[in-house]
Amino acid sequence: MSALYEEIQEIRARYPESLSAVMPALQLAQERSGGWLPEEAFREVADALDLTPAYCLSIASFYDMFRLEPVGEHMIEVCTNISCGLNGAQQVVEAFESELGMRAGETTGAFSLRTVECLGGCGWATIVAVNNRHRLNVQAGDVAGIVAELRGTGRGEG
């Protein structure tokens, strides 16, 4: 059995009913598959939890943080909800678009850029999540520095 299979059994043991393990199992599979869920990942999770791949996909497609398509090495997410919007979030989005030469919603090999709903840091707007770690008080002028820093590092350094 694969290492993933064994790890999912450990997760499964935490819950009274094994179906509860589907989200943490998908999270783990995504982490192991370069930040997204290829078909093979659904098969492995389904196999480990006695589910069908289709059921696992129905869960993944509901939640925003599961990615069904390949992502860049660095995931950049800019919050454009109310409080960030009031504090220049759109300028931050445009600065990333111009610095990276891509549009929000697109992925290149190195980067995925997208806007997201409220990240829960409204008092420190604008919030930018880089590989799911939050940067606070980001302004358009900070963007070139963030991009330069990421170009010099691999995944998980953000």
Add this chain to the structure above:
Amino acid sequence: MTAPRPEVVFAGTNGGTLTEIAAYEAVGGFEALVKSRALSPDEVIAELNASNLRGRGGAFFPTGRKWSFVPKPDKIDKPHYLVINADESEPGTFKDREIMLRVPFRFLEGCLIAAHAIESQHVFVYIRGEYEAEFDVLESALEQMRAKDLLGEVTIVLHRGAGAYICGEETALLESLEGRRGQPRTKPPFPAIAGLYASPTAVNNVESITSATTVMEIGGAEYAKLGVENSTGTRVFSLSGNVVTGGNYELPHGFPLRDLINDLGGGIADGRSLKAVIPGGSSTVVLTADEANRVTLDFDSLVGAGTAIGSAAVIALDDRCCMVQLAVRVSQFYEHESCGKCTPCRVGTKWLTSILQKIEDGRGTQADMDLLVSVAERINGKCLCPLGDSDAIAVMSYFDKFRDEFQAHVDEGGCPFHGTSSLDHLLAPVAMHVHNEAVAHA
């Protein structure tokens, strides 16, 4: 003169964190747990009832009463569960993350007190997937507690969400925790009777549970002396928007809203003037600047002003904010987060966004203004959960209180701010595909 600011949730932190167990014990940590475990579950619940602590997630339901609804183990042959809602995602709200980061032990101590009160040995903390740093802090705190054997017979499992606002609704959260899509259930049965795995379950917010620790530490009667009648204790208010110093401020209920904005928040940034305030998260009815200057931050005062304290998330809007653009952006959020189960919400939120965008773009007619009201009425109160209602209520409050501004968009055939509004062309996730198609076809 600013009113006094007792600290309860953040007591002992001196503005910093209490993430090492020894530091927490040095300020009296776990004394409340020892005291609670020496009492019967009913005595703990009586203490909570005496405090009149009410839920900090948004519904303001009395915490002690919620616990008392969970049947006694001899009445039902099923395990009991305590589920903590740490899925904070109401726009404007960021208090629970700071509580978990700064006082993780006070929060986890509260979980053990609550577990004792409802006679449960199984605690699940459903934490927002985006809160990775907070997850790490809780994991480390739990490890330190296990090393000291503080958990006893209780297991605490940290369960990460994966990005869905709807999972903050308690029945959707339970569905998600059971391994399903996060779609709300019909109520009744209520979670107290048939919650997680159809078993008796109490679902509590992070701040409620953390405050319960203090209630047991100082006693319910003492806690009830803080704040005002019907809104006892302190509250962690999340202040954001066009203020100089946003952030979390722990204040007693009853604190004047204008003092939070002007004294603690340093007033409106960039020398602008206050236009409106969203007082309790994006779902609540907006207050005009005049109304905002008259209210205090407690349940009764805000209900009296026709709005709600909600999640205690105060968003200040200055005079650069176009209220139609605000409505578009708020509606886009609810459209994005609708789970799709109830048709009035799934379809109605999309319609609200589309009519509002038409008005903002200058293509709106008088008939569209009527249609907006009609769609809002067809959503409100017609779904299993309040998500669609929140969109309709928020948007209609902007429409009712700033009708002239909506009318000006129709009359002038465009936005009267002419590109100067602070929310101009804000790119919402729900509009990303349109954004990219526009470029592809350019």
